[in-house]
Amino acid sequence: MAVLEDIMKAIQKYNRIIIHRHQRPDPDAIGSQVGLAEILRASFPYKEIFVVGKDIPGFDWIGQMDEIDSGLYENALVIVTDTANSPRIDDRRFNEGEMLVKIDHHPNDEPFGDVIWVNDQAASCSEMIYGFYQHFADKLKLPKSAANALYAGIVGDTGRFLYPATTPKTMLVSGALMAAGAQASAISRREDEITMPLAKLSAYVYENLKLTKHNAAYVVLTDEILKKFGLSEAETSAVVPLPGKIHEVSAWVIFVQQADGHFRVRLRSKGPAINGLAKNHRGGGHPMASGAKAKDDDEMKDIIAQLDVLCQQWQEKE
Known part of the structure; x- marks a missing residue:
């Protein structure tokens, strides 16, 4: 080359x-x-x-x-x-x-x-x-x-x-x-390996994970939740793969609140391409692993809805 x-x-x-x-x-x-x-x-x-x-x-x-x-x-x-x-x-x-x-x-x-x-x-x-x-x-x-x-x-x-x-x-x-x-x-x-605080956060993620009609999973990690477990935003990467272990989940998103109040959006998938969705929300990445940003609850709801549509379209093709 x-x-x-x-x-x-x-x-x-x-x-x-x-x-x-x-x-x-x-x-x-x-x-x-x-x-x-x-x-x-x-x-x-x-x-x-x-x-x-x-x-x-x-x-x-x-x-x-x-x-x-x-x-x-x-x-x-x-x-x-x-x-x-x-x-x-x-x-x-x-x-x-x-x-x-x-x-x-x-x-x-x-x-x-x-x-x-x-x-x-x-x-x-x-x-x-x-x-x-x-x-x-x-x-x-x-x-x-x-x-x-x-x-x-x-x-x-x-x-x-x-x-x-x-x-x-x-x-x-x-x-x-x-x-x-x-x-x-x-x-x-x-x-x-993970630390004990991350183990407890992992339990929180599984306990609070929600699933849409077409198997898009999501969870929100606010600054208050992270403080409860004594963790920083940077330490949350270990929990990002967790929803993918669940058989029913096709794609998932984890919202992590930042210091200025907006949310970092961590998108992952087992099938639907998600990088286009990420680009629509000031982000990008791979078809199966991308990142984006959400300024508030309304934008988070919009991302969840769009992810659900992507899962539906992918399921209809399978």
């Missing part, structure tokens, strides 16, 4: 490379970011390689971020992984480098950057990073630290290989990462 050659030429050209990812990161955001950094550090030990963004304590086992001076962006290559649009990029200095590369597996709704490599058929951005390594295996090294980070990203974005985006290639890549030293069982166990 010509775009891979372009990315490699940029990596070889620049002696300073700064890697970004999206805000509110998940394992794939950090896994792809850190995995790429570890590959480049092992392969080009004379280059300066940095990863930037907010440190997330719950994911520090995948990798920790670097604090760098803005002056380091001068004459630097900036790579952004796992981020569909520029407003979501963590650390707003991403445009201060000399060259910008986008590597992502979401629909390319905003093609930012000088070089763009997007594959929306990939199960995760971490899978793409391994593909980049594999394409240049004669020039690149894959240390155990990179294998662990990339495996963590794949496990996160495939829901431990439960989501429909998981392909035979995903499994082959995962096996290759295990052969390279990724601690598969430890990583899966770590991503499956």
Whole structure:
């Protein structure tokens, strides 16, 4: 692929490379970011390689971020992984480098950057990073630290290989990462673990989950509820997959209240494509996993109604 050659030429050209990812990161955001950094550090030990963004304590086992001076962006290559649009990029200095590369597996709704490599058929951005390594295996090294980070990203974005985006290639890549030293069982166990407050919130989600006529499920997590369990909004990602465990549920939405009162909308599906719905409410994402925003109760009701229609249409086609 010509775009891979372009990315490699940029990596070889620049002696300073700064890697970004999206805000509110998940394992794939950090896994792809850190995995790429570890590959480049092992392969080009004379280059300066940095990863930037907010440190997330719950994911520090995948990798920790670097604090760098803005002056380091001068004459630097900036790579952004796992981020569909520029407003979501963590650390707003991403445009201060000399060259910008986008590597992502979401629909390319905003093609930012000088070089763009997007594959929306990939199960995760971490899978793409391994593909980049594999394409240049004669020039690149894959240390155990990179294998662990990339495996963590794949496990996160495939829901431990439960989501429909998981392909035979995903499994082959995962096996290759295990052969390279990724601690598969430890990583899966770590991503499956929750704290006691999250366990109690999980019980609340199941207790209060509602189902529409056509099997669209929804629950609202207000600021008051989160305070009751001693949790922050950022910690709620662990409960997002829970409704999908219920046989009757075709698609679901979890509304999480933000500090300014509006709601973050977490949409997931087993069949109906939901990214169009997300786009209609200031969001976007994958057909089976998207995010949006709702300003008030009326907009939340509108989203629930639209999700119910999508489930009905999907059921009629099945």
